């Protein structure tokens with residue numbers, strides 16, 4: 209049997225590794241648009257911030273040899289021909305498959321396509337992006353940057369650039385940074401603390417409506433509030449779009465069943481796959497590394513053994529990079545809100561019918577594992593959660609379990 213993967217990202221690497229560990233002995237080809245061993249996008253901002261390149265290759269540089277893979281790199285797939293069971297690439301190659309693993313992830317969204325032709329404007333998505341940004345920063349001796357978009361990726365980008373020594377302004381259309389992974393108050397707290405701790409400048413409730421360039425290089429950005437920022441470096445982090453159009457022109461992700469099958473011969477996983485939420489069942493793209501890995505694992509077991517079922521995705525978001533100030537959230541931010549705050553730590557749990565419906569933990573990670581477990585297990589939590597939430601020692605759960613007095 210010949211297996212072909214579209215993509216060499218986190219889902220595809222996990223899938224291939226699992227195939228071999230499950231005893232799959234057939235031929236495997238991986239088709240990728242970049243020319244690297246599999247890498248983790250979660251780690252590439254650290255590389256930009258100065259960590260060694262080796263650290264991004266999360267399954268080893270020798271991945272293709274170790275798992276007996278034929279790598280077909282630097283040549284994107286442009287078409288999946290289901291009838292003939294082949295994929296076609298930009299450079300005219302045709303690759304036949306018996307089973308396809310379709311995991312091309314998502315691509316950086318640019319408000320205007322022509323922005324990408326201006327030197328100094330970058331997405332923040334791939335290892336190629338990080339290399340290009342790093343080279344540009346040192347060549348042009350950049351000392352400042354504008355990051356457009358203050359979500360998870362935008363903040364990650366801003367912190368990485370600040371680690372490199374640049375001063376950064378984030379332009380964000382919302383009322384607060386990290387607006388998707390926080391509620392209004394939590395996001396306002398995180399924004400205030402991030403500004404205090406790093407000195408980043410944050411321009412909220414405004415957008416970049418245009419860029420200016422001279423001799424093909426960026427000179428500045430114009431904002432919708434009528435002001436202008438002079439800059440030679442703009443990182444665009446206003447969202448991503450799934451690369452799902454490869455399958456029948458689908459625009460909003462590839463639907464699949466619980467065995468991660470999108471078609472009898474095509475598995476999918478990762479940031480392109482439409483799955484359902486493990487707790488509330490809502491369909492959607494739940495783009496994070498743990499979901500991608502779990503989905504790939506199920507797909508590989510299905511292919512080799514015909515067994516296994518995906519338990520659903522979690523919308524957990526953990527921003528814990530570059531500085532010691534984590535922001536963690538999960539679930540839905542509605543229901544009865546219980547809040548506790550002291551110093552740099554802010555915690556909120558949303559209860560619905562006595563169970564955790566969502567939570568936001570800022571400035572500290574120690575409760576998040578326990579909240580995660582309470583949320584996923586759907587245990588009744590209303591009786592203990594007030595005490596636990598307000599335990600400044602962060603060990604209320606363990607003290608209770610050991611029969612000790614609350615701290």
Ligand SMILES: Cc1cc2nc3c(=O)[nH]c(=O)nc-3n(C[C@H](O)[C@H](O)[C@H](O)COP(=O)(O)OP(=O)(O)OC[C@H]3O[C@@H](n4cnc5c(N)ncnc54)[C@H](O)[C@@H]3O)c2cc1C
Pocket residue numbers: 214215216217218219220239240241242248249250251252253283284285286311312313314332333334361364451477478479480495496497498500526
């Ligand atoms: C900067 C950054 C930081 C992140 N940090 C975190 C984090 O801290 N925690 C977390 O959980 N998640 C994080 N994520 C998200 C996480 O990386 C993704 O959810 C995960 O990588 C999804 O795996 P994937 O295989 O679907 O996509 P990817 O890992 O992006 O892989 C997609 C692959 O497909 C290739 N490809 C695309 N189009 C084609 C084509 N037409 N033909 C061939 N190949 C193609 C790409 O080059 C790539 O190899 C981060 C993402 C980014 C960009």
